[in-house]
Structure formats: structure tokens, C-alpha cells
Amino acid sequence: xxxxxxxxxxxxxxxxxxxxxxxxxxRSMTDLYCVLPGQSQKPHVHEASDKVFxxxxxxxxxxxxxxxxxxxxxELTIARPGENHALANRGSEPLLVLVFMAPRP
Amino acid sequence: xxxxxxxxxxxxxxxxxxxxxxxxxxRSMTDLYCVLPGQSQKPHVHEASDKVFxxxxxxxxxxxxxxxxxxxxxELTIARPGENHALANRGSEPLLVLVFMAPRP
Numbered sequence: 001x002x003x004x005x006x007x008x009x010x011x012x013x014x015x016x017x018x019x020x021x022x023x024x025x026x027r028s029m030t031d032l033y034c035v036l037p038g039q040s041q042k043p044h045v046h047e048a049s050d051k052v053f054x055x056x057x058x059x060x061x062x063x064x065x066x067x068x069x070x071x072x073x074x075e076l077t078i079a080r081p082g083e084n085h086a087l088a089n090r091g092s093e094p095l096l097v098l099v100f101m102a103p104r105p
Numbered sequence: 106x107x108x109x110x111x112x113x114x115x116x117x118x119x120x121x122x123x124x125x126x127x128x129x130x131x132r133s134m135t136d137l138y139c140v141l142p143g144q145s146q147k148p149h150v151h152e153a154s155d156k157v158f159x160x161x162x163x164x165x166x167x168x169x170x171x172x173x174x175x176x177x178x179x180e181l182t183i184a185r186p187g188e189n190h191a192l193a194n195r196g197s198e199p200l201l202v203l204v205f206m207a208p209r210p
Binding site for chain 1: 132155203
């Protein structure tokens with residue numbers, strides 16, 4: 001069985017937001033975003049994919065379609081095709097976000 | 106922004122495993138499975154979809170492609186197209202699983 005543990009896979013980079021690939025196919029991509037305080041992913045758009053974000057730990061500031069919200073552990077949001085989206089860790093603790101995309105861009 | 110909180114949405118049924126719909130499109134479906142001790146989802150197959158499971162709380166016994174594993178919070182697995190899969194709560198605590206399917210079956 002293809003089985004992963006976030007605790008063993010999380011890996012932060014001092015240089016930039018680190019994406020850890022968990023599962024991937026042409027249908028979907030599951031990544032773990034490891035985001036230190038001050039790091040971010042700049043605004044961008046996927047023209048044909050859903051992108052779902054689930055906050056595992058820390059706090060993430062998400063900007064989707066021009067709206068901003070701070071999400072805590074246990075909270076989710078989605079960027080739909082064509083929606084501009086960005087995320088930033090403006091908190092003081094490391095941020096872990098589970099990210100599902102479908103289809104893989 | 107389309108924003109959800111697991112804590113406010115989780116809902117258990119005494120009768121059977123309860124699926125709470127979070128996001129849905131033809132590209133993907135995100136659900137919260139709320140599983141009381143003794144409840145389960147029977148073995149089945151999706152012919153064309155990836156199905157990713159992330160355990161939020163509790164312990165889940167997953168059987169995928171004939172292999173069985175007990176997953177704890179922070180652990181993930183995937184059932185790929187054509188793979189027979191099932192899950193059960195054989196523990197003593199409620200089980201919450203985030204389930205992401207792509208494409209929507």
C-alpha cells in the first residue's frame with residue numbers, strides 16, 4: 001500500500017517554500033507545502049485545475065480571487081480554474097499545508 | 106472565498122459512516138468521512154479516479170489492493186483507478202478522514 005506520514009516527510013528550506021511531492025498522476029497531484037515564517041507562494045492561476053488547501057499546522061494567509069483569509073489547522077479552501085491564488089506564512093510558527101490539485105497541471 | 110472548517114462541519118451518524126461534502130466539481134470531490142467505532146465503508150472500486158485519504162483524527166484501518174494498514178493522524182494513502190479499497194474504524198475513538206477524489210466519479 002502506498003502510505004505516507006507527514007511527520008516523516010515534512011522538510012523546510014531556509015531559502016523558500018518547500019513542496020514535498022506525496023502522490024502524483026495525470027488525474028491528481030498531492031503535495032505537502034512546508035512554509036517557514038516569512039515565506040510565500042506568489043499569486044498565480046491554474047487555468048484548468050482545482051486546487052484544494054488543508055492547513056495541518058501553523059497559520060496560513062490565503063488570497064483567492066481577491067479575498068484574503070487566515071486559515072488555522074483543520075480549515076480548508078479551494079482555488080478553482082482561473083482563480084488567482086497565493087499563500088503566505090505571516091505567523092511565527094512553521095506552516096504545513098496539504099495541497100490537492102486535479103487534474104495535475 | 107470558499108472556506109470550510111472541519112470542526113464546524115463534522116457530523117457523525119449512529120446509523121452509518123457519514124460523508125460530509127466539502128467541495129465538488131467535475132474535476133474533483135473533497136469529502137469529510139465521519140466514522141464512529143464499528144462503522145466502515147465496504148470494499149469497492151473506482152475505475153477512473155484517484156482517491157486520496159488523509160487521517161485527521163482517530164485511527165483508520167485501510168485495505169487497498171489487498172493490503173491492510175492502520176493509519177493515525179497525519180498519515181495518508183491512495184487508492185488508484187481499479188484498486189479495490191475499504192476503510193473501517195476498529196478503534197475506540199471517532200475517526201475523521203479527509204477524502205479527495207479526482208476526477209469526481
